[in-house]
Amino acid sequence: MKATIKKYTLNFKRPSGTSRGILNQKETWLLILESNGKYGIGECGMFKGLSCDDVPEFDKKLNWLCRNIDKGKDFLWNELRFFPSIQFGLEQAFLSLNSDNPIVLFPSEFTKNEAPIPINGLIWMGDEGYMQEQVQQKLEEGFTCLKMKIGAIDFKAEISLLESIRNSYTPDQIELRVDANGAFQPEEALEKLQVLSTFDLHSIEQPIKQGNVQQMKSLCNNTSLPIALDEELIGVIDVTKKEELLQTIRPQFIVLKPTLVGGFKGSEEWIRIAEELGIGWWITSALESNIGLNAIAQWTYTLGNPMPQGLGTGGLFTNNFDCPLQVKKGYIYYDKNQSWKANLIEDLCL
Numbered sequence: 001m002k003a004t005i006k007k008y009t010l011n012f013k014r015p016s017g018t019s020r021g022i023l024n025q026k027e028t029w030l031l032i033l034e035s036n037g038k039y040g041i042g043e044c045g046m047f048k049g050l051s052c053d054d055v056p057e058f059d060k061k062l063n064w065l066c067r068n069i070d071k072g073k074d075f076l077w078n079e080l081r082f083f084p085s086i087q088f089g090l091e092q093a094f095l096s097l098n099s100d101n102p103i104v105l106f107p108s109e110f111t112k113n114e115a116p117i118p119i120n121g122l123i124w125m126g127d128e129g130y131m132q133e134q135v136q137q138k139l140e141e142g143f144t145c146l147k148m149k150i151g152a153i154d155f156k157a158e159i160s161l162l163e164s165i166r167n168s169y170t171p172d173q174i175e176l177r178v179d180a181n182g183a184f185q186p187e188e189a190l191e192k193l194q195v196l197s198t199f200d201l202h203s204i205e206q207p208i209k210q211g212n213v214q215q216m217k218s219l220c221n222n223t224s225l226p227i228a229l230d231e232e233l234i235g236v237i238d239v240t241k242k243e244e245l246l247q248t249i250r251p252q253f254i255v256l257k258p259t260l261v262g263g264f265k266g267s268e269e270w271i272r273i274a275e276e277l278g279i280g281w282w283i284t285s286a287l288e289s290n291i292g293l294n295a296i297a298q299w300t301y302t303l304g305n306p307m308p309q310g311l312g313t314g315g316l317f318t319n320n321f322d323c324p325l326q327v328k329k330g331y332i333y334y335d336k337n338q339s340w341k342a343n344l345i346e347d348l349c350l
Contacts, residue, residue: 001069002035003031003033004031004032004034005030005066006029008029010317011025011318012024012026012318016124016316026047029043029046030291031065031089031093033094033097035097040098040102041092041102042093042292043092043288044088044259045088045286046058046085046259047260051260052260058083062086073094084261084266088258088259090263092105103294105299106299108302110302114333114335115301116331116332116333117332117333118331119143119309120143120146120147121145122147123135125150125152139174142329142330146175148178149179150178151184152183162176163199166200175308176199176201178204179206182207183207186208189207193207193227197224201225203228203252205227206228206229207227209231210232213245213248213249216229217249220251221250226252227251228254229249229251229254230257232251233270234260237266246274250277253280254279255281255310256270256284284309285311291321291323293311293325308330322340324337324340
């Protein structure tokens with residue numbers, strides 16, 4: 001078996017704002033396997049500044065993986081426990097290689113009969129006018145669940161935007177989620193959550209920075225707005241540590257990005273623990289190309305979670321890979337009339 005890595009840079013159509021700054025590009029790494037004339041492909045979408053495997057040894061670990069690919073998926077996955085994005089690319093590549101169709105990793109009604117997955121519409125940070133523009137666009141596109149990034153502009157302006165949405169749409173008409181990406185200071189967070197709760201929001205993701213376990217526990221115990229852990233899960237690798245974290249904090253939800261938490265296997269460990277503790281969950285992409293997003297969407301469908309998922313990021317880039325994934329009226333589905341670029345994997349090997 002031969003394994004190669006191809007680095008690929010995704011360009012945003014429009015600079016996208018988070019509490020960590022403005023994103024113009026997103027680097028990713030494609031793992032391509034070849035064996036007996038068959039190909040498999042996976043995406044190692046390490047997220048700089050966020051992934052726990054954003055370390056100087058990342059490239060060396062990719063090269064190590066290629067040299068040791070014959071040791072098999074299970075051995076390699078365990079050896080890569082501190083490199084979750086590579087674990088995820090490895091899982092995808094082996095599923096792809098062993099599939100009759102290298103792009104269909106999880107055959108289901110999603111891939112066979114275009115069964116849709118409900119998703120949220122993502123509202124990026126920006127000035128108030130830009131955020132209002134995005135909200136209007138998503139509503140016109142038929143979304144009934146919006147997720148708004150907050151924490152970068154003035155809090156009063158963000159509240160004003162939420163208020164304008166709620167004045168026009170009831171919670172039954174539009175579900176609103178917000179994501180602070182850890183932007184609130186611990187001492188102000190509870191007060192801000194109280195203000196936000198007046199707008200009948202579904203939840204808030206990561207109100208304070210990860211690592212403040214006792215403060216987050218206190219927030220989850222006292223909040224009037226359901227809290228979802230997101231970044232808090234990154235870098236928690238051992239199953240026992242995962243159990244300890246959720247048992248201590250007891251959040252209302254967790255948000256799982258396979259690229260950041262060890263792929264399908266790592267995510268399923270979190271899901272099992274969460275369900276045992278009565279904690280809700282949903283799946284979100286992490287700005288992968290359509291290769292990684294395709295894998296996440298197919299896997300997500302098999303989980304049977306009826307909540308809107310965070311899988312609508314494929315259209316953010318100018319140079320993404322053409323694929324059958326389509327977003328329409330608040331759903332993502334696999335359009336059988338669309339196709340991947342002919343010989344995509346072979347072309348990437350050249």
